[in-house]
Amino acid sequence: xxxxxxxxAGAEPSSPRxxxxxxxxxxxxxxxxxxxxxxxxxxxxxxxxxxxxIGTLYRYFPxxxxxxxxxxxxxxxxxxxxxxxxxxxxSPEDAVFETLRTATRRLLRRPALATAxxxxxxxxxxxxxxxxxxxxxGFLDLLLRAWGVEQPTEHHITRLRLLILLWYGVxxxxxxxxxxxxxxxxxxxxxxxxxxxxxxxxx
Amino acid sequence: xxxxxxxxAGAEPSSPRxxxxxxxxxxxxxxxxxxxxxxxxxxxxxxxxxxxxIGTLYRYFPxxxxxxxxxxxxxxxxxxxxxxxxxxxxSPEDAVFETLRTATRRLLRRPALATAxxxxxxxxxxxxxxxxxxxxxGFLDLLLRAWGVEQPTEHHITRLRLLILLWYGVxxxxxxxxxxxxxxxxxxxxxxxxxxxxxxxxx
Numbered sequence: 001x002x003x004x005x006x007x008x009a010g011a012e013p014s015s016p017r018x019x020x021x022x023x024x025x026x027x028x029x030x031x032x033x034x035x036x037x038x039x040x041x042x043x044x045x046x047x048x049x050x051x052x053x054i055g056t057l058y059r060y061f062p063x064x065x066x067x068x069x070x071x072x073x074x075x076x077x078x079x080x081x082x083x084x085x086x087x088x089x090x091s092p093e094d095a096v097f098e099t100l101r102t103a104t105r106r107l108l109r110r111p112a113l114a115t116a117x118x119x120x121x122x123x124x125x126x127x128x129x130x131x132x133x134x135x136x137x138g139f140l141d142l143l144l145r146a147w148g149v150e151q152p153t154e155h156h157i158t159r160l161r162l163l164i165l166l167w168y169g170v171x172x173x174x175x176x177x178x179x180x181x182x183x184x185x186x187x188x189x190x191x192x193x194x195x196x197x198x199x200x201x202x203x
Numbered sequence: 204x205x206x207x208x209x210x211x212a213g214a215e216p217s218s219p220r221x222x223x224x225x226x227x228x229x230x231x232x233x234x235x236x237x238x239x240x241x242x243x244x245x246x247x248x249x250x251x252x253x254x255x256x257i258g259t260l261y262r263y264f265p266x267x268x269x270x271x272x273x274x275x276x277x278x279x280x281x282x283x284x285x286x287x288x289x290x291x292x293x294s295p296e297d298a299v300f301e302t303l304r305t306a307t308r309r310l311l312r313r314p315a316l317a318t319a320x321x322x323x324x325x326x327x328x329x330x331x332x333x334x335x336x337x338x339x340x341g342f343l344d345l346l347l348r349a350w351g352v353e354q355p356t357e358h359h360i361t362r363l364r365l366l367i368l369l370w371y372g373v374x375x376x377x378x379x380x381x382x383x384x385x386x387x388x389x390x391x392x393x394x395x396x397x398x399x400x401x402x403x404x405x406x
Binding site: 026039118119121122123124125127128132134158159161162164165166167168169170172173175178187190191194195 | 316329330339361
């Protein structure tokens, strides 16, 4: 990864054709990482398979870190766009848990890709990789919808931030098999209840 | 990193001289990673600076992943060995928070080393890197002491496991500057209270 490129943000696509090119780059990168892991992904190979010039690739994604952080942000925004309606007999905390379980299962279908996205977003610095903020806001949006909160206050946002931090730990523990699936989902469920349930003061 | 070595655990030192050699390897590795980051650390350079043969290094630590996972386990066991007595006017949850804040601050003094240890323990598989379990049990031991729990039940262990998962998220967010120090410690403190405080049923 060229060091100098790391320090700047990627360009934003504006025309439909540019957006399509960006999508095709992300699709190819996802498939490559799922097959080989992050380390083996080569930028020139991604460019070639996506049918774009290497300069175009680097203009959108100055490094692999930018590329896979963007991919994670897109995936989370995709999940946020299709949160199902909550059943009347599901508690808000359980609805959040179900949403997190679905997201986790989807990510774990391609564990090498999930690892690549987590590694990249962990390596990204907030100042030079703006998509990092898109992950955080997309995730918050996803969980606010699942929780059924329309007018979020600092109270909701803080508790969801704690839950997201905990969720990263759970996902990582599944990726390196420190927790069994049963334990991981039981932990996630308990985390939702302890962090989100209304306290004795109703807050 | 030689793939074949990844799949086996390292040897355990038995004599005082072997333990001393192991310690000196770990010290050198920590200094190197703190200065250059994990990627630039070379196993042959670590062996040379620690004054051991490369074969000896690989016998104890079959890969960089093993090396830095062991280092993290040693550091956490070191913290567990010196948990201060709790003041009478500090709540158990606040005592746990203070312990986590101290651990976080100590780790963040050398951020490149902290990143190297986190990356390595994230990359390690529980089946081939036994030190991963030593991190988990050392951390649990540390926090049980801070909490003042002498006869832990499943209740205590589950809640601390959730807190540790949350803590990894907080540490990672500091390492890539997604959270300010103030927000990170406020989150950690709130996490301790929500996850550890006795519920309405006293549990």
